[in-house]
Amino acid sequence: MKIGFIGLGRMGSGMATSLLRAGHHVKVYNRTASKAGELTKKGAVAVSRISDACDADAVVTMLANDAAVESVVYGAGGLLTSLPKGRVHVSSSTISVSLSERLAADHANTGQRFVAAPVLGRPDVAAAGDLSVIVAGDNDAIQDVAPILDAIGKKTLVVSDKPKTANLVKLSGNFLIASVIESLGEAVALVAKDGVDRETYIDLLTSTLFNAPVYKTYGKLIVEGKFEPACFAAPLGYKDIRLVLAAADDLRVPMPVASLLRDRFLTLLAHGGDKLDWSAVGQLASRDSGT
Amino acid sequence: MKIGFIGLGRMGSGMATSLLRAGHHVKVYNRTASKAGELTKKGAVAVSRISDACDADAVVTMLANDAAVESVVYGAGGLLTSLPKGRVHVSSSTISVSLSERLAADHANTGQRFVAAPVLGRPDVAAAGDLSVIVAGDNDAIQDVAPILDAIGKKTLVVSDKPKTANLVKLSGNFLIASVIESLGEAVALVAKDGVDRETYIDLLTSTLFNAPVYKTYGKLIVEGKFEPACFAAPLGYKDIRLVLAAADDLRVPMPVASLLRDRFLTLLAHGGDKLDWSAVGQLASRDSGT
Numbered sequence A, B: 001m002k003i004g005f006i007g008l009g010r011m012g013s014g015m016a017t018s019l020l021r022a023g024h025h026v027k028v029y030n031r032t033a034s035k036a037g038e039l040t041k042k043g044a045v046a047v048s049r050i051s052d053a054c055d056a057d058a059v060v061t062m063l064a065n066d067a068a069v070e071s072v073v074y075g076a077g078g079l080l081t082s083l084p085k086g087r088v089h090v091s092s093s094t095i096s097v098s099l100s101e102r103l104a105a106d107h108a109n110t111g112q113r114f115v116a117a118p119v120l121g122r123p124d125v126a127a128a129g130d131l132s133v134i135v136a137g138d139n140d141a142i143q144d145v146a147p148i149l150d151a152i153g154k155k156t157l158v159v160s161d162k163p164k165t166a167n168l169v170k171l172s173g174n175f176l177i178a179s180v181i182e183s184l185g186e187a188v189a190l191v192a193k194d195g196v197d198r199e200t201y202i203d204l205l206t207s208t209l210f211n212a213p214v215y216k217t218y219g220k221l222i223v224e225g226k227f228e229p230a231c232f233a234a235p236l237g238y239k240d241i242r243l244v245l246a247a248a249d250d251l252r253v254p255m256p257v258a259s260l261l262r263d264r265f266l267t268l269l270a271h272g273g274d275k276l277d278w279s280a281v282g283q284l285a286s287r288d289s290g291t
Helices: A010-021 A033-041 A066-074 A097-109 A123-127 A139-144 A146-152 A163-193 A198-206 A213-224 A234-251 A256-270 A278-288 B010-021 B033-041 B066-074 B097-109 B123-127 B139-144 B146-152 B163-193 B198-206 B213-224 B234-251 B256-270 B278-288
Strands: A002-006 A025-029 A058-061 A088-091 A113-116 A131-137 A153-160 B002-006 B025-029 B058-061 B088-091 B113-116 B131-137 B153-160
Touching: A002 A010, A010 A025, A010 A033, A010 A123, A010 A146, A025 A033, A058 A066, A066 A097, A088 A097, A097 A113, A097 A163, A097 A234, A113 A139, A113 A163, A131 A139, A131 A146, A131 A163, A139 A146, A146 A153, A153 A163, A153 B198, A163 A198, A163 A213, A163 A234, A163 A256, A163 A278, A163 B163, A163 B198, A163 B234, A163 B256, A198 A213, A198 B153, A198 B163, A213 A278, A234 A256, A234 A278, A234 B163, A256 A278, A256 B163, A256 B256, B002 B010, B010 B025, B010 B033, B010 B123, B010 B146, B025 B033, B058 B066, B066 B097, B088 B097, B097 B113, B097 B163, B097 B234, B113 B139, B113 B163, B131 B139, B131 B146, B131 B163, B139 B146, B146 B153, B153 B163, B163 B198, B163 B213, B163 B234, B163 B256, B163 B278, B198 B213, B213 B278, B234 B256, B234 B278, B256 B278
Parallel strands: A002 A025, A002 A058, A058 A088, A088 A113, A131 A153, B002 B025, B002 B058, B058 B088, B088 B113, B131 B153
Antiparallel strands: A113 A131, B113 B131
């Protein structure tokens, strides 16, 4: 397929790499053009305008937040004016439920199609093409972009015909990960202060009830206490918890753990956490306990 | 080995069954004697006094709470006066860290030995002999009761030479499970109110980052909303969270999620949760959201 790819951060670069590996023709755009360098060596064509990336069967966007997506879609020469009728915007960014709803409506009004396809997985998983892709949208549109979804993900999970629902499910996943980070941080702080070796403890957990990637990945990060360079930076984690709470506000769903996590992220950011991986939230309990 | 086994609730009966299956000679005692019936058919000898169960190489206790253990150990004819010198008390109950510390000291003073061996797993796992056994105590004592630990568990994990540390690690595990129940309950409440099928959602989670027994077991319970009969009753879960907080008090470790869970269990118990499985905490968020 001819694919435009917009947003070459750590996740986006990995996903674009997977698309190239699968043999697709990929035009890449990034606000900071230098980030396209590595990808052009792998066969991508770097373009300097969003509208050039829109000469494609579909355009994938993978951007940091709502503001970046709004700029790329609604800005001058953006997707809304540049993407030909009938073509598909595949939005993989973790954005708010309300923006996803607005994008679906506006693309429909201009005769374009919109598929929400947020992903689960960290940058190394993205580069390997092993992401889990949570998909929602019109079934025909999903079928038309299936080769894209297959290339970036190991698994494609269609959750609804309303695009916004994929974003909600993705946000709920990040909430669950953050809650594991916090709970694990509290448990480690407790046993470590009694003298238990942190690594032994995580080994014990992940060899029994808790033998899932989420406990292994974040248990290791918390034990090592190495939060730089950030794979997924704390401000992004904070953003996602706020988006979870915004969706919960709209749906009228009280979420006490999510509310608590918001405060934990604020504490981390107030103590110089801007450059740290979000797993640094898992060290707050140890710090609070004086160890 | 000649083993005394005290406490024939759902967990204890399963563990005693595993000991019999491994070929040990097992004398069983329970305050309500009728519970020994099934086990005698499997070869156990039922005794009517705790002191009779103490004529053994080791005595295993598996009781509901601190008060029951105190009664069995310190009461008239209890372990402290009846267990011969040099023999081992293997304590598998989930008790407070402070009681475990007191038992270790008092058994040592009377020339007996004490091994803390709390277990991870629900009753069906106990009956299969597949528990994870978290062990702490004097190394020689642990070696001497190794055939017991091997029979009840699939895995034996020695965490310290201080018995109380095994109890702390066990409690921390129950805290982590309870935090999964609560977080999963909040996530399910959020996506379900947007129309996502609960079962599909849990399938999605447990096929990706969260493919651990804890998410599968409790995800299923929350989705089915079937909390009776209780496998692990809510008052026991509440007790364990309080014991976690008591240990955290002593160690000076603030645990905000554990504090929140205490209130969630209180809410459940205040709404008729006494007979429900502790996983019913995972339905509070849905109830709060009006669904």
